[in-house]
Amino acid sequence: xxxxxxxxDRHLFLVARKPRFGLPTxxxxxxxxxxxxKLANADFSVEFDSSFPDSDHIPYVEYGESVALNNEKxxxxxxxxxxxILDLNAKHTSLAIPDLVSTKAMVSSWLYEAILYELWIAIGxxxxxxxxxxxxxxxIGKILHWKKIYDVKKLLGVTKVNCEERxxxxxxxxxxxxxxxxxxxxxxxxxxxxxxxDVDALFLGHALFVLHALPETSELRSNLLKHxxxxxxxxxxxxxxxxxxxxxxxxxxxxxxDASTSSAPRRKPSSGWGAKPNPKPKKEKTEEEKxxxxxAKYFLAxxxxxxxxxxxxxxxxGDSEMDDEDAVDYDEE
Amino acid sequence: xxxxxxxxxxxxxxSDSEETNGADEISEEGEEEEDTEYEEFEEExxxxxxxxxxxxxxxxxxxxxxxxxxxxxxxxxxxxxTKTKDAIIEAxxxxxxKKPRTVQELVAAASIANARLKQLDVFDSVSITLDAGPAExxxxxxxxxxxxxxxxxxxxxxGVFSKPEARSWSLEGSLKLKNLFGHADIWDTxxxxxxxxxxxxxxxxxxxRFKSVPTPLSARAFLLSQDWxxxxxxKERLMGLNFGLLSTNNHDxxxxxxxxxxxxxxxxxxxxxxxxxxxxxxxxLKYCYKIDRxxxxxxxxxxxxxxxxxxxxxxxxxxxxxxxxxxxxLRAAMPLGFWNAALNVGLSAGAIFPLGRNFTKLSTSxxxxxxxxxxxxxxxxxxxxSSLLGFQTRGLGPNDMRRVLNLNKDEGSSxxxxxxxxxxxxxxxxxxxxxxxxxxxxxxxxxxxHGHAFVCAGNLAKLSEGEIRNFSTERFLKTFRSSAGVGxxxxxxxxxxxxxxxxxxxxxxxxxxxxxxxxSFSSPL
Numbered sequence: 053x054x055x056x057x058x059x060x061d062r063h064l065f066l067v068a069r070k071p072r073f074g075l076p077t078x079x080x081x082x083x084x085x086x087x088x089x090k091l092a093n094a095d096f097s098v099e100f101d102s103s104f105p106d107s108d109h110i111p112y113v114e115y116g117e118s119v120a121l122n123n124e125k126x127x128x129x130x131x132x133x134x135x136x137i138l139d140l141n142a143k144h145t146s147l148a149i150p151d152l153v154s155t156k157a158m159v160s161s162w163l164y165e166a167i168l169y170e171l172w173i174a175i176g177x178x179x180x181x182x183x184x185x186x187x188x189x190x191x192i193g194k195i196l197h198w199k200k201i202y203d204v205k206k207l208l209g210v211t212k213v214n215c216e217e218r219x220x221x222x223x224x225x226x227x228x229x230x231x232x233x234x235x236x237x238x239x240x241x242x243x244x245x246x247x248x249x250d251v252d253a254l255f256l257g258h259a260l261f262v263l264h265a266l267p268e269t270s271e272l273r274s275n276l277l278k279h280x281x282x283x284x285x286x287x288x289x290x291x292x293x294x295x296x297x298x299x300x301x302x303x304x305x306x307x308x309x310d311a312s313t314s315s316a317p318r319r320k321p322s323s324g325w326g327a328k329p330n331p332k333p334k335k336e337k338t339e340e341e342k343x344x345x346x347x348a349k350y351f352l353a354x355x356x357x358x359x360x361x362x363x364x365x366x367x368x369x370g371d372s373e374m375d376d377e378d379a380v381d382y383d384e385e
Numbered sequence: 386x387x388x389x390x391x392x393x394x395x396x397x398x399x400s401d402s403e404e405t406n407g408a409d410e411i412s413e414e415g416e417e418e419e420d421t422e423y424e425e426f427e428e429e430x431x432x433x434x435x436x437x438x439x440x441x442x443x444x445x446x447x448x449x450x451x452x453x454x455x456x457x458x459x460x461x462x463x464x465x466x467t468k469t470k471d472a473i474i475e476a477x478x479x480x481x482x483k484k485p486r487t488v489q490e491l492v493a494a495a496s497i498a499n500a501r502l503k504q505l506d507v508f509d510s511v512s513i514t515l516d517a518g519p520a521e522x523x524x525x526x527x528x529x530x531x532x533x534x535x536x537x538x539x540x541x542x543x544g545v546f547s548k549p550e551a552r553s554w555s556l557e558g559s560l561k562l563k564n565l566f567g568h569a570d571i572w573d574t575x576x577x578x579x580x581x582x583x584x585x586x587x588x589x590x591x592x593x594r595f596k597s598v599p600t601p602l603s604a605r606a607f608l609l610s611q612d613w614x615x616x617x618x619x620k621e622r623l624m625g626l627n628f629g630l631l632s633t634n635n636h637d638x639x640x641x642x643x644x645x646x647x648x649x650x651x652x653x654x655x656x657x658x659x660x661x662x663x664x665x666x667x668x669x670l671k672y673c674y675k676i677d678r679x680x681x682x683x684x685x686x687x688x689x690x691x692x693x694x695x696x697x698x699x700x701x702x703x704x705x706x707x708x709x710x711x712x713x714x715l716r717a718a719m720p721l722g723f724w725n726a727a728l729n730v731g732l733s734a735g736a737i738f739p740l741g742r743n744f745t746k747l748s749t750s751x752x753x754x755x756x757x758x759x760x761x762x763x764x765x766x767x768x769x770x771s772s773l774l775g776f777q778t779r780g781l782g783p784n785d786m787r788r789v790l791n792l793n794k795d796e797g798s799s800x801x802x803x804x805x806x807x808x809x810x811x812x813x814x815x816x817x818x819x820x821x822x823x824x825x826x827x828x829x830x831x832x833x834x835h836g837h838a839f840v841c842a843g844n845l846a847k848l849s850e851g852e853i854r855n856f857s858t859e860r861f862l863k864t865f866r867s868s869a870g871v872g873x874x875x876x877x878x879x880x881x882x883x884x885x886x887x888x889x890x891x892x893x894x895x896x897x898x899x900x901x902x903x904x905s906f907s908s909p910l
Binding site: 188 | 666790
């Protein structure tokens with residue numbers, strides 16, 4: 053028994069968390085990797101994992117017999133670059149590299165911390181629960197949620213004593229990052245040389261998550277909305293990359309519960325958390341409904357025809373009873 | 386009583402002259418003789434009484450054992466229980482003393498009652514006496530049950546064992562606290578530490594009956610962690626509750642609610658295992674039917690045994706694991722008539738199917754699948770396909786290639802760790818034949834040490850994820866692995882040791898079969 057993905061086959065398999073809020077994957081760690089593959093025009097399929105919300109190796113990308121895990125060597129994107137599988141930065145000149153590296157460091161640290169704080173501490177549990185724990189039984193999801201909040205507080209150094217101070221610090225850094233990025237972007241399509249880089253993947257993932265997944269009451273979202281060019285940049289690339297359509301996923305190969313998550317999302321996005329109405333998923337649902345109804349009609353019609361044929365061939369049930377009575381009378385005689 | 390005349394009739398009466406004195410003397414002498422003779426007669430009677438008494442009792446016992454002596458139980462009196470509730474003891478024996486109409490039936494019922502009360506394991510001794518009933522009610526008896534409660538309610542034991550499902554040996558210890566609340570309840574805490582750093586801790590309670598439920602009930606909380614990194618690249622941690630709902634000699638029904646987590650700290654797992662990592666809930670009802678008519682479960686020489694285990698998972702919420710699992714195990718033993726030899730044969734089979742729409746395309750959870758291999762005894766273990774001597778634990782069957790690490794991309798070198806993960810099978814079949822015999826030396830025979838020769842075979846197949854369409858019975862039979870060997874079995878007080886030399890007759894690529902000597906330790910009970 054061997055893996056169907058044999059060595060030498062450069063089709064990539066991305067395993068990420070499930071889509072939600074109109075995004076191909078709702079996890080802020082998985083979305084940049086997805087966007088990186090999209091920007092690189094890579095040939096890849098997506099599978100969804102909903103049973104391991106507290107893992108740090110997801111997202112991961114399988115290529116041939118190897119795999120790039122998120123908890124190794126700086127993450128999936130760095131590993132893909134190191135292995136020369138996909139390197140968006142390869143075509144950029146050496147002059148842009150220092151600027152690129154420092155921008156990436158700012159996005160990977162300040163904005164990453166801001167997302168962590170906003171998602172797990174600031175806005176309450178619904179968004180995080182919908183992304184990570186909705187497919188697990190409630191007690192387990194709840195325990196893992198509390199554990200994750202504890203881990204995030206420990207990572208960010210947030211305590212009861214310094215909570216407000218830390219919040220101000222995190223938002224201040226995020227604002228500074230937004231301003232710097234807004235200045236850097238200007239009217240360009242991409243941040244560097246009008247070509248996509250890993251910085252675009254990282255920031256686009258951040259921006260789309262903040263704009264679509266976080267509620268309107270989110271301070272981080274309000275801060276981002278102040279920078280029109282960043283918002284336009286995100287929406288433009290979202291349309292350009294056709295992120296509105298649900299990602300094609302391979303047939304689920306893991307546990308049975310993935311069957312409900314790896315196909316096109318059938319659940320409605322959670323209400324009240326900034327989910328924007330999305331016309332294309334509704335159209336697909338309507339087509340599916342039509343198909344289902346058509347098949348149901350065919351089935352019912354077939355059953356009705358079968359019953360009618362049976363009745364016409366076998367006769368009315370009452371006739372057989374009369375025949376039996378006649379038979380009894382005959383026997384008695 | 387005695388009918389003989391005390392005065393001999395052949396003696397002449399004495400003369401008058403002498404009669405007076407002589408008569409007096411004679412009469413006195415006669416009286417003395419009479420007294421002496423009477424005393425002698427009484428002594429003879431006393432000597433004859435014990436003999437007659439013994440005879441009388443023997444005839445009574447003969448009558449009691451052979452002839453139906455009608456009797457009725459008037460009352461059951463319980464003595465000696467200071468902590469144990471009367472209701473618990475009465476519930477164990479109430480049905481036994483209603484039906485007997487004869488002494489023989491009553492004695493049989495008393496022995497059953499004695500066994501049942503001892504089985505509760507909360508008494509040091511149990512004695513049942515049949516006493517005479519009230520004088521105004523002839524033909525009745527009172528049953529007096531006298532129990533001595535355990536003087537020390539806390540007991541413990543320690544042992545070293547190897548289990549079929551474990552990777553290696555484990556040190557197990559348990560503490561039991563008996564009769565804490567007087568309901569014959571047994572509270573136990575157990576721990577097992579494996580050589581491979583696996584750990585199991587559990588605590589539970591067992592009661593013989595609870596309110597209107599007449600069968601034993603048990604509840605257990607456990608925490609178990611097992612390391613399968615070497616064979617399947619994952620570590621397993623289970624935390625949960627187990628409830629025994631029905632437990633009789635043949636039937637066992639239990640409910641299991643477990644939170645299972647699979648992790649891979651090495652990050653070297655194959656794609657199949659990688660997709661199984663994470664959290665799962667197992668909410669399963671398990672029914673086991675077992676019948677064992679063998680004369681011994683350690684060295685059976687005659688009889689048969691059958692067990693069937695059915696498990697349905699996915700009972701709570703729609704987000705847990707959903708599958709149906711079935712196992713069968715059939716054994717037979719027959720004596721061969723020489724060297725105290727016996728032939729044991731066995732056939733086991735098991736299958737697991739996911740539940741849900743398009744179930745043929747769904748996958749099953751790796752820990753719930755079947756694995757073959759290991760050193761556990763072919764004859765003693767009864768409970769589905771698991772053991773195949775000569776092969777390592779989880780050493781054969783469907784497998785997937787592990788991760789390849791690209792160390793130096795320029796030179797193109799790469800490292801592949803230990804090649805393959807065994808992912809288990811959805812269908813498993815094993816069979817064996819074992820001949821046990823006494824060894825020539827008397828010292829071995831006296832110690833119970835005996836030899837055996839065996840041949841066994843088994844195979845696994847994947848049916849999930851659409852593979853059922855590719856399944857072929859002919860290919861399944863052709864790909865059976867097999868092994869043969871001989872060995873010596875040493876039953877000791879603390880554990881049962883098997884030392885076997887195995888020779889693998891047939892194995893396939895990636896199987897971990899190895900010729901050589903293997904050791905197995907199991908419980909002596």
